[in-house]
Amino acid sequence: xxxxxxxxxxxxxxxxxxxxxxxxxxxxxxxxxxxxxxxxxxxxxxxxxxxxxxxxxxxxxxxxxxxxxxxxxxxxxxxxxxxxxxxxxxxxxxxxxxxxxxxxxxxxxxxxxxxxxxxxxxxxxxxxxxxxxxxxxxxxxxxxxxxxxxxxxxxxxxxxxxxxxxxxxxxxxxxxxxxxxxxxxxxxxxxxxxxxxxxxxxxxxxxxxxxxxxxxxxxxxxxxxxxxxxxxxxxxxxxxxxxxxxxxxxxxxxxxxxxxxx
Numbered sequence: 001x002x003x004x005x006x007x008x009x010x011x012x013x014x015x016x017x018x019x020x021x022x023x024x025x026x027x028x029x030x031x032x033x034x035x036x037x038x039x040x041x042x043x044x045x046x047x048x049x050x051x052x053x054x055x056x057x058x059x060x061x062x063x064x065x066x067x068x069x070x071x072x073x074x075x076x077x078x079x080x081x082x083x084x085x086x087x088x089x090x091x092x093x094x095x096x097x098x099x100x101x102x103x104x105x106x107x108x109x110x111x112x113x114x115x116x117x118x119x120x121x122x123x124x125x126x127x128x129x130x131x132x133x134x135x136x137x138x139x140x141x142x143x144x145x146x147x148x149x150x151x152x153x154x155x156x157x158x159x160x161x162x163x164x165x166x167x168x169x170x171x172x173x174x175x176x177x178x179x180x181x182x183x184x185x186x187x188x189x190x191x192x193x194x195x196x197x198x199x200x201x202x203x204x205x206x207x208x209x210x211x212x213x214x215x216x217x218x219x220x221x222x223x224x225x226x227x228x229x230x231x232x233x234x235x236x237x238x239x240x241x242x243x244x245x246x247x248x249x250x251x252x253x254x255x256x257x258x259x260x261x262x
Contacts, residue, residue: 078153080234085262088237092255095237098246100182110186111177112194125198129171133205134161153232154210154224161205170211174202174232175239178216183245192243202239219258220250226261233258 080088108114115126123131123143131137134148150159150169161169177185177197185193196202214222224232233255240247247255 078228078231080231080262084234085230085259088234089259091241092237092252092259095240095252096246097249097252098183100179100248101186103178103182104186106178106181106186108177110181110190110193111197112190114197115171116194116198118194118198125200125203126171129200129203130161130169130205132200134169150205150207152207152210153204153228154206154214156225156227157207159207167208169205170208172204172206172211172214173197174204174235175243175245176214176216176218179218180243180245183247185243185245196243199239201235201242218248218251219254220248220252221254223254223258229258230262234262 115124117124119125119128121128127139127143127145130145130148131139131143134145134150137148138146140146144163145161146163148161150161152159152169154172159169173180180196185196188196210224219233219236223229236255239245
């Protein structure tokens with residue numbers, strides 16, 4: 001193989017450096033212009049532009065199918081910030097404590113049909129959550145999630161999901177519907193109950209057997225493995241606060257214990 005002469009090699013290197021320098025200058029000028037127009041910090045803007053320009057291995061999600069795949073481990077709920085933990089601890093002190101009422105005439109249908117398309121994106125809630133929480137989720141044109149890998153928040157295990165065996169991974173209500181009913185949701189109108197049952201903030205893809213074991217238990221009776229207890233407690237507090245639900249005394253104690261793992 002013929003190698004380029006040192007002179008040719010030096011010229012090529014010089015051209016590359018010149019081109020690179022010119023590109024950087026253009027990006028810095030553009031950053032200055034954007035900063036002047038938006039008021040955003042110049043160095044942050046420059047960093048954003050340089051970050052977008054580099055990295056040949058990056059890929060775009062623009063134009064992806066509804067319910068495009070995402071990694072569960074990258075979800076913010078898996079990694080609450082120190083501020084979110086502090087807020088959860090404060091909010092937990094403010095949430096009313098009450099005794100759960102009897103189940104009475106509760107039935108699942110009181111919260112609407114399971115897994116309807118409440119956000120009108122063409123996909124059922126179940127498929128939306130699976131696509132969000134599964135790593136490498138493969139979704140067909142009808143929004144059905146065909147396969148993917150779950151980093152299970154309840155057990156910490158890796159689970160291979162397949163549409164052929166859908167019960168291996170189930171979508172669980174963080175605050176169980178039956179428990180919510182007993183804590184005051186029985187007084188809500190139907191629209192609010194349907195919203196609650198399909199709220200992504202109250203839903204996790206989880207190991208099927210672990211979900212069945214949890215049932216309608218609150219955090220005073222059932223808790224996930226220690227590695228997820230902090231995130232679980234922060235999310236649980238957020239949901240009960242957002243829907244103005246009281247919590248049972250034992251559930252408050254369980255949440256305090258889990259927040260202690262943060």
